[in-house]
Amino acid sequence: MIPYSRQDINEDDVQAVLETLRSDWLTQGPAIEQFEQALCAHTGATHAVATASATAALHIACLALGLKAGGRLWTTPNTFVASANCGRYCGAQVDFVDIDPRSYNLDPQALAAKLADAARTNTLPDVVVAVDFAGQPCDWDALGKLKQQYGFRLIDDASHALGSTWNGRPIGNMPAADITVFSFHPVKMITTAEGGVAITQHDEIAESLRLLRNHGITREASKLQQSSHGPWYYEQQSLGYHYRMTDIQAALGASQLKRLNEFVKTRQQRAARYDALLSALPLATPWQHSAASSARHLYPIRLHDISQRRRVFEQLRQQGIGVQVHYIPVHLQPDYRQFGFAEGRYPQAEAYYAGAISLPLFTRMTDAEQDEVVARLTEALT
Ligand SMILES: *Cc1c(COP(=O)(O)O)cnc(C)c1O
DSSP: OBOSOOOOOOHHHHHHHHHHHTSSOSBSSHHHHHHHHHHHHHHTOSEEEEESOHHHHHHHHHHHTTOOTTOEEEEOSSSOTHHHHHHHHTTOEEEEOOBOTTTOSBOHHHHHHHHHHHHHTTOOOSEEEEEOGGGOOOOHHHHHHHHHHHOOEEEEEOTTOTTOEETTEETTOOTTOSEEEEEOSTTSSSOOSSOEEEEESOHHHHHHHHHHHBTTEEOOGGGOSSOOOSTTOOEEOSOOOBOOOBHHHHHHHHHHHTTHHHHHHHHHHHHHHHHHHTTTSSEEOOOOOTTEEOOOSOEEEEESOGGGHHHHHHHHHHTTBOOBOOOOOGGGSHHHHTTTOOTTSSHHHHHHHHHEEEEOOOTTOOHHHHHHHHHHHHHHHO
């Protein structure tokens, strides 16, 4: 089986984990801050708050930006459910904005139109979650302008996009984004097994994120609201969660992060090779924005003839090619239909989904494996 994605763990990564296992700290030790600092150095951001998952990071990101029961969160339907669920954890209403048919990202024009409508009915969103799908950055200039005009808060769900850049700036450092979230699940750009991070330039937001990650508890003398009872004293100042990452995971993450540039380069070479090998087939290869460099987390193709998608997918799977589909539009999930969403609501996301297949792409993929994928796909389509 050629998997659609696979982690890349080398001997340095193994050693980093073993050293942590033999150290005094399995959790709440120095490895977490070291990983956070390395993420700041990589992105140029000032604060990084490592978490148990990207889903946890999205949840506390929404809370730190003030999303409350009765509030509104908008996101793209072409994403993993977590980008929308974070709003519901806060009791907010979730709505979607259709995608741009070229980038498959939330369409700034559709967003502008929806915002203009919402302004008229006084139903503007509190938070917008934009997703850099497949590693392809959103149009952060256009999103920034709309944010300025309408005053919502903006989260970059960059679970796919560690190592991507927009106008030469690393994702994680978009001036328009209040918070950026990365995922370290094994299929993502680097891994900590499970894990995520929330990154921000803003001191107060970072402080909220740290409190929310750790039960709402602080021990810092300067922040106490009551007088200390003694050296053991701590205060719960708000309702937080246990969303911490372990030192074992952080050590793995820091070791993996050193290899990120190499991972991105390899993925970009593989993607370029797919572009060339697939150019004559009846399908669209992933379009790239001229201001962007994608880390190429996924390689989603779109068949011209959507009536062939299921057969092609099944045939490839039977032949040991680990294809996937990213994504079933979130609004068509049963748990979202209860809010009145149905087919036809976001036609671009639905049309993209109907023809979408993600081809295997991972750092250790060989030319022979890639040739096999292309040969089987060519066979299936001709
Ligand atoms: C993977 C993913 C998440 C969730 O990441 P976890 O670390 O598994 O919680 C969220 N959003 C997107 C777009 C993802 O791909």
